[in-house]
Amino acid sequence: MTVFLVGAGPGDADLLTVRGARLLAAADVVVHDRLVERSVLELARRDAEFIDVGKEPGRFTSQSMINDLLVSLGRDYDTVVRLKGGDPFVFGRGGEEMIALREGGVASEVVPGVTSAFAGPLAAGIPVTHRGLSRGVMVVTGHIEGHDDGYFRRLANPDLSLVVLMGVGARASIAAELIDGGLTHDTPVAVIESAWTARQSVTRAVLRDLGSLNVASPAIIVIGACAALSVCDLMAETSALV
Ligand code: SAH
Numbered sequence: 001m002t003v004f005l006v007g008a009g010p011g012d013a014d015l016l017t018v019r020g021a022r023l024l025a026a027a028d029v030v031v032h033d034r035l036v037e038r039s040v041l042e043l044a045r046r047d048a049e050f051i052d053v054g055k056e057p058g059r060f061t062s063q064s065m066i067n068d069l070l071v072s073l074g075r076d077y078d079t080v081v082r083l084k085g086g087d088p089f090v091f092g093r094g095g096e097e098m099i100a101l102r103e104g105g106v107a108s109e110v111v112p113g114v115t116s117a118f119a120g121p122l123a124a125g126i127p128v129t130h131r132g133l134s135r136g137v138m139v140v141t142g143h144i145e146g147h148d149d150g151y152f153r154r155l156a157n158p159d160l161s162l163v164v165l166m167g168v169g170a171r172a173s174i175a176a177e178l179i180d181g182g183l184t185h186d187t188p189v190a191v192i193e194s195a196w197t198a199r200q201s202v203t204r205a206v207l208r209d210l211g212s213l214n215v216a217s218p219a220i221i222v223i224g225a226c227a228a229l230s231v232c233d234l235m236a237e238t239s240a241l242v
Contacts, residue, residue, distance in 0.1 A: 003074040003101055005094050007087045007113015008032075010123075011196030013039035015114050023111065027081040029073050031066075033092075035085035035218060037197060044081070063093055067100035074106030087115040091141055091165055115139075117163050120195040120220030124202040125230035133225040134161045142167025142174055142221070149177075156181030161224040168219050172211030178223065183207060188228035193219040204228070 004023045009015035016024075024030065024043045032041065034054025041050065053061045053069070073080045088094030088110055101108040117139045121128050128137040138155060143166040155162060156178045167174055168191075179185060185208040193201045193215055203213055207223060 001074070001078050002107045002109060003070050003080040003082055004109050004111060005082045005084065005088045005097060006111040007092075007115075008036045008040050008083045008085050009114040009196070010086055010116040010119040011037050011194065011200075013037065013043060015119065015196060016040055016043070017111060017113065020111050020113065023079070023081050024083070027079050028077040029080045030083060031070065031073065031080065032083040033085055036083050040083065063096060067097055067104075070097055070101060071104030071106050074101060074104070074108070084113070085116070086119075087113040090115045090117055090139070116195055116218075116220055117165060120192040121161075121163065121190070121222045121226075123195040123200060124190050124192045124222075125232045126190055126222055126226055127229060127231060128161045128163060128222070128226055130226050130229060133229070135159045137161040137163055139163045139165070141165050142170045144170060152177035153181035156183045158183060158187070158224070161222060161226045164221040164223070166217070167221045168215055168217040171213070171215075171221065174221070175207050175210040179207060183223070187223060188225060190222045190227040191215045191219050192222070193217075195220060 006020045006023055021043050027044055027048050029049045030044050031051045031053055053066050070082055082097065084092040084094055098108055098110060118128060138160055142164045144151060152174050164174060185206065187207040189205050189207055189210050191203045191213060203215055205213055
């Protein structure tokens, strides 16, 4: 009857909204991504049906298949929760799913989540805006479809923090383009892997060395003066000034 698009937050189940937790506890079916932590899924009923539509190599579920699945589940069940990591409308293709549900005549609602774009840096003690250091923040994807050489060149701005999601694979070219665009080699960077999970790790470096850091997805890359800050205690941190 209703499909609820719920933001699962960045990791730790305690960072889910109260509304999200209530809906999970009521759900007949939970459709989730690979990034959603087990602790969040455990908030659902034991007898709920769980469908993993996580996108990983070799087990590819296309977006149109997910859209069709949500429409048919929405017709068959009372309460369907579509759980998406972080916030559903930040690089989660949540907007596309909402449009598909509307076109399929299925009632839907969206519940915001704590996005990793902000909670990731925060987990490393990095405020993405800070008086005197950063006047704002740009949140962008590093996953570039096709060739868009020079995109990051145009984003070089020393007055702003740059937060890159899905940027691990392209980190070398992102750094090169930003330096080409005018950021200095020694601009601070921080990479936060698996924020708000037991696997969290934080690596600090400078822009010149971003390409050679040993880091893996999922990770948030923060670039700019704020990335050097650490204003609170950390869960785990390694210094990688190569
Ligand atoms: N809707 C999500 C983002 C989905 S795109 C949100 O609002 O957070 C997937 C990307 O998000 C990953 O490649 C990674 O860059 C980032 N990400 C999500 N969860 C993360 C986490 N716990 N730690 C670090 N990065 C994370």
